[in-house]
Amino acid sequence: MEVAIIGGGIIGCAAAAFAAEAGARVTLFERSEIGAGASGRNMGAVQHPFDSQLAPLYEATVGIYRELAEGDGQFQFPSEPAGVLMLTPDPTVLDTEGDAAPSGLRSDLLAPRQVQSLEPSLAGDLWAIRLATGFPIPPHAATATMARRARAAGGQIEVGAAAIPAVENGRAVGVILEGVRPRAADVVLVAAGPWSPFLLDPSGRWQPIIATWGATAQLDFASPPRHVVEEARVESVNQPSEGQLSARPPAPADTPSLFTLAAAGSVVTIGSTFLAFEPDPRAMAPLLIERGKRFMPTLAGARIVATRACARPQSLDGRPLVGEIAGVRGLFLAAGHGPWGISCGPATARLVVDAMLNSDSAPIAESLNVRRFEAPTVREVSV
Ligand SMILES: Cc1cc2nc3c(=O)[nH]c(=O)nc-3n(C[C@H](O)[C@H](O)[C@H](O)COP(=O)(O)OP(=O)(O)OC[C@H]3O[C@@H](n4cnc5c(N)ncnc54)[C@H](O)[C@@H]3O)c2cc1C
Structure with a gap:
């Protein structure tokens, strides 16, 4: 399966790593550089969120970081929380x-x-x-390490490549780069942080984040x-x-x-x-x-x-929007973690990759599912 990911933050890079490791052919498109947004410029605290609905994502993310630190000598994750x-x-x-x-x-x-x-x-x-709680890590480290892991698994990362999803007849068919160059894909993940709503509905009317x-x-x-x-x-x-x-x-x-x-x-x-x-x-x-x-x-x-x-x-209810966009097969979103993206993002990426690659995956919980909001009016743009 050909997977296109838009956005090289913690969500996009982790999703690229997990999808490539699961055997998909992955290309991640980042308009600027890896970690150019909050994923490279945050406070660097992996911390238990205050919303219990996000707690399982945090716990799973801590597990992912521990595993990452074992497999990548350049990434260190404290064994105990600093508090x-x-x-x-x-x-x-x-x-x-x-x-x-x-x-x-x-x-x-x-x-x-x-x-x-x-x-x-x-x-x-x-x-x-x-x-x-509170595991301090250098602000850019988790995202850079996830990008390395994606490349090691065969994922392609193209930086300096601004992309929008291409949609034909109610189905995602790839991305358009810089507004002109088409790239085909079977599944497209929008993981462009606070810019995600504009990639789905360029009119600016859909703004849950x-x-x-x-x-x-x-x-x-x-x-x-x-x-x-x-x-x-x-x-x-x-x-x-x-x-x-x-x-x-x-x-x-x-x-x-x-x-x-x-x-x-x-x-x-x-x-x-x-x-x-x-x-x-x-x-x-x-x-x-x-x-x-x-x-x-x-x-x-x-x-x-x-x-x-x-x-x-920042999403309107403080929780990320995850899953397939209603009415557009193969077009997925994972964004909206507000101040908790480094603490919860990798587990969210695993959740959305599972939904993208496995038709029999468990449904995404209502509290995180993108469908709890009205659907965006996605413009048809063909490749
Ligand atoms: C000051 C600050 C401190 C924070 N501290 C913490 C903390 O201590 N702990 C914690 O858990 N969280 C923290 N956060 C929150 C966390 O940083 C974010 O939730 C997380 O980084 C969001 O990741 P993301 O991948 O969704 O988005 P982003 O990091 O915004 O990544 C999106 C990427 O998409 C790219 N992009 C946008 N449009 C396009 C396009 N058309 N084509 C291609 N690429 C595109 C952008 O260039 C960007 O690189 C903090 C945030 C801030 C602002």
């Missing part, structure tokens, strides 16, 4: 926010003294909940915390709000942000924003550090070595 500290100066926030945290993983409320004994570099007045932009910076920072640290309320932004959708770009100094920091070896990443427009990461990075100093005063000595902006593919 996530959800921090706040106001413990009443954690009373309610803690409800969202997975109950089997969360500690009791930790007083400032306990927080400091876990992470001495944190400010002395912070309360926390510790979650027994929107871009929520984040700015991050990589730091040269001695003695970073061992835990992933997050300002409490980070999980509450896993929904696009009316404000986000209608916001006009504020000045950098007025841009809302939430402090997060994850350190994978010498790669220390600080974030982040949740915005409807693309921020200037060079303008945001000093602010992220300035605001982070409230939580970690030692950030005063950090040097910025790189800045990035990227878009989360």
Whole structure:
């Protein structure tokens, strides 16, 4: 079977690896470079999601990463979670926010003294909940490794190749590259992150996934915390709000942000924003550090070595859209993981590859199935 995949993020690269290993002839088309979107520019924390519907995807993904680390000397996955500290100066926030945290993983409320004994570099007045999750990895590593695995299994990866699905008589027949060059395929997977809706319905009317932009910076920072640290309320932004959708770009100094920091070896990443427009990461990075100093005063000595902006593919209900598009045989979608794509994406890729290659595969759960939303009006474009 000939499989075409559009998008070289974590979902597209993992799907390419799994489909090629299952014996399909796979070509992945990436318009820019592997990991050009959020998959190469995220915080690098593999973390248990707050939505129980996503938990099985996270657990399966951790298994996939462990297996990946065994088979690829360039990819390292921590044997134990570093732990996530959800921090706040106001413990009443954690009373309610803690409800969202997975109950089997969360500690009791930790007083400032306990927080400091876990992470001495944190400010002395912070309360926390510790979650027994959080495997820090370099932000680009999972996607790059999946791309290597796809190539090793015989998959082709074409970068600099912008593609749209080709559809004839209600069936996917391949892709069109740069709007002109056709490439035939039996099955097409759209895994183009926040750009996916436009590839299915170029009119822009179908938008169950929107871009929520984040700015991050990589730091040269001695003695970073061992835990992933997050300002409490980070999980509450896993929904696009009316404000986000209608916001006009504020000045950098007025841009809302939430402090997060994850350190994978010498790669220390600080974030982040949740915005409807693309921020200037060079303008945001000093602010992220300035605001982070409230939580970690030692950030005063950090040097910025790189800045990035990227878009989360945020679905309207916070869950990915996975499966075959209604009314178009052979056209599949896997996108919409919001802030959880590195933590859950590889398992989603396995799910969609199974549905693409096996007609008798188990149906995709309603909570993840693309068909829980109205179907896009897919334009017929023949090869
Ligand atoms: C600041 C930030 C921090 C994050 N931190 C974490 C974290 O710590 N842990 C976690 O689990 N998740 C995190 N995420 C979320 C995670 O990064 C995303 O959910 C995930 O990377 C999405 O992967 P994807 O493959 O769906 O999409 P993307 O990574 O967006 O990949 C889509 C690809 O498709 C390509 N493309 C688009 N259109 C076309 C076309 N027409 N033809 C060919 N190619 C095309 C793009 O160039 C891109 O490379 C974070 C996100 C952000 C923004």
